[in-house]
Amino acid sequence: MLIIGGGIAGISLGRELSVRGHHVTLLEAEPQLAYHTSGRSAQQLVLGYGPPAVRELTDITVEMLLDQQQALAQPVVWPSRFLMVGTPGEIDEGAYPGQLRLDAEQLRHLAPELRADRFAAGALDERSLRTKAEAMLDWLVHDASNMTVRRNERVVTAAYDHGGWTVTTNHATYRAQTVINAAGAWADEVAERCGIAPLGLTPLRRTAAILDLDDSLRPDRPMVMKADGYYYRYEDPQAILASPQEAVASPPEDAQPNPEDIDALIHEIQADTTLHVTGVRQAWTGLRTEAPDGVPVVGFDQHPGFFWLAGQSGYGFQTSLGFARLAADLLVDGTAGDWVTSQSVQDLAPDRLR
Structure with missing residues (x-):
């Protein structure tokens, strides 16, 4: 699998797929990860904020963060009203x-x-949390032992044939069965370079x-x-x-x-x-x-092998682990587990914007 975009969304998904035993390559157009929006975060997680699907995945993300950070020397989130x-x-x-x-x-x-x-x-x-964005990103990358990160790799063209994608960047050509579009502000642009109709992000x-x-x-x-x-x-x-x-x-x-x-x-x-x-x-x-309706996009496009993980608005960090878990379920198993409601899966699906 090939992830395009090295912000909090792409990194979280790369780590989730990696710990499940799947090798993934992540392409980042800039010289460093999280250069744009993810590197300019307010670093506050507001649990009750956003549409219903965001609130549900925020609660799930926070639960995962509080549990998983117990293994870290220093916490990446802590209470902040x-x-x-x-x-x-x-x-x-x-x-x-x-x-x-x-x-x-x-x-x-x-x-x-x-x-x-x-x-x-x-x-x-009183449930709100602060986060150290840089520390959280470093932790996720370090944890992704099966993820290969390629920086300075800007997608130029992409074509789907024989059940897979050929993606050409300014430096190399990659072959993958599935392309995950986690390109943030460039997500619609990346989709068009792949021959996919944009969603109006x-x-x-x-x-x-x-x-x-x-x-x-x-x-x-x-x-x-x-x-x-x-x-x-x-x-x-x-x-x-x-x-x-x-x-x-x-x-x-x-x-x-x-x-x-x-x-x-x-x-x-x-x-x-x-x-x-x-x-x-x-x-x-x-x-x-x-997205036009203010709800993020997580799911397969109608075109085979093209997956959207975009439109997080200001909810990127607070939904990151939940969205990564949902995306990995859909990518690997073809369906989401019962840990998330079917309504949220439906609300986040890209076909609602087609």
Whole structure:
């Protein structure tokens, strides 16, 4: 099997297939793995977030992570609360299952920097987790003893004949019975190079920045998200990681931040809180890719031997192990096990977009 794309989706599937005893080759177009979206993650897993299939696979992924990381010297995930804030009406509309409703007094106790005239209600997720994205990726790659990784390998052409694929890159030619498209923002483009009709996946810009502060924060401070707006979380005692959470359509590219987006983010955070930003330590932009219905795509195309693992939007890390397990079941056994509901399998199937 040939996986195209070396982000969290492709790496997780490569590792899952590898531990099941299957040899897989992973092609990554960049000089390093997880160069684009997966390397620019907010590193927060929000368990109640997203459509039903995402929530189910998130719960499964977190269960797998908490179990499997016990064998590691250092954990790759740990508890980190998530707090949505806004007006009572915004919280009524935006809160998701499992969040605890908070009044203004409770809100100020958890996040005293919030201005009382800006926010009157909140919803707290106590199951949320932080993750060390780089450590998690390194662990998965190290665990994939049957996975061969080829970097700087950009797919140029691909053709299906005699029950298999011939895939030509800028450096070599590969032969495989099955091609797995885990190319993130480039997934539709890769499909077209394979002669497969695209699914209408749209890359969306999302910028983040590490902002220096003039006062210190405690590490137990929850991640704060303004309803339908920005978020920020503790980065170190003198900094926060923040994002405006924009969703601007973009071509597949090495996206870069717009300074005006960072300036507007800083202005809004300072208007809503007592935090004072003294500088921008680092800023970046990733592309989270969405299907037209906002649900990721996991499953075989109508064309034989072509498998989709794409459109994870902002759910890549929190669904990674669950999606890898589902994809491996479908690839190896032709059907999903009873550990996942048939409704989620159906919701994720690419034929819904045909």
